[in-house]
Amino acid sequence: MARILVVDDEIGIRELLSEILYDEGHTVELAENAQQAREARQRTRPDLVLLDIWMPDTDGVSLLKEWASQSLLDMPVIMMSGHATIDTAVEATRIGAIDFLEKPITLQRLLKTVAAGLARVRLPQGTAVAAAPAPAPVAAATAQLTVPHHQQAPAASAAAYSPGLAATPAAAVAPAQADAAEPPAAANQVSGVSLDLPLREARDAFERIYFEYHLGRENHSMTRVSEKTGLERTHLYRKLKQLGIESSRKRSL
Structure with a gap:
């Protein structure tokens, strides 16, 4: 579950995105303009931001620049627009946005882009990639994302052996263990x-x-x-x- 901030001046877009993301298990906060987005960002750092480009008070690209200049752009930001030009999308990416969604946004495209944004490892601004080895959890997550499943199988298979059974696969004794550990019916509710x-x-x-x-x-x-x-x-x-x-x-x- 992630905390996602949706910034869009159209109430229909906000509610639709909120409903979809909520059904996916995320916590969603809504902002209808840049000022509300600033306040939401000040209260807590979201895990991801969906930011509309064209808004009446301050446009999304200007807000993106503002966050970048204040070192507040430490979360993935995905821009949204139905009228943006290629130049606008490129500029937003140059400032720090990780992706761009063109309206009307399809469900599949939204979920795929959000999932990719949440999986993205973002380093603090000014940090060199080779300055230090990645922490173990980050390295493991990165490996999980980049290594094909068939290459991971040997490691998983090796880990499945029980150390006290002379390299006998744990799966071979799983049925007996499952029977012994079968919870009562009430425990399943x-x-x-x-x-x-x-x-x-x-x-x-x-x-x-x-x-x-x-x-x-x-x-x-x-x-x-x-x-x-x-x-x-x-x-x-x-x-x-x-x-x-x-x-x-x-x-x-």
Whole structure:
């Protein structure tokens, strides 16, 4: 899960991107202009920023320059625009943006670009690449991204051998271990949600319980539920509809 800041002056774009990224498990913060984006960046460093180029107060490229000049451009920034020229996209990349999304943005392109941005290893400004060896976690992550799976297989296979069994594969004794460690049925559930479900189904089941709880606690006041859950009301309505929570139950605003 990552914290993603979406900066766009169009409410429809903000809500659509927020809904998609939220469904992917990310935490999303929204800003409708450069000033709100500055405030969000000041509160906490996001893991990634989706930044619109054309905005009424300060355009995205100017904001990108501002962050770079203040040494605040230490997170991946992906620019977005439906009217930008090639020169604008090149300039944004030169300043420090890692990619560019042309509107209308397709779902596949959005998710692929965001995933690549989050996987990108960004060094502090002014740091030479060869100044020091990469920390072990970074090196391991980089290897995982760059080494083909068939080349990783020998290492994984070697690690699977149990040291006390004369190089007998651990997989050979897995069935007996699995039987011994089989958890009771109750251990496979959390708040009535089966942990054996696929992730998306388990998350939806939990979210139904979560929102039903807050709706009941706040007497179905959408304003208070919105405040408690941290979702904008439009996003909250969409989420309840997506989860199959009947709109007729939402009695007050």
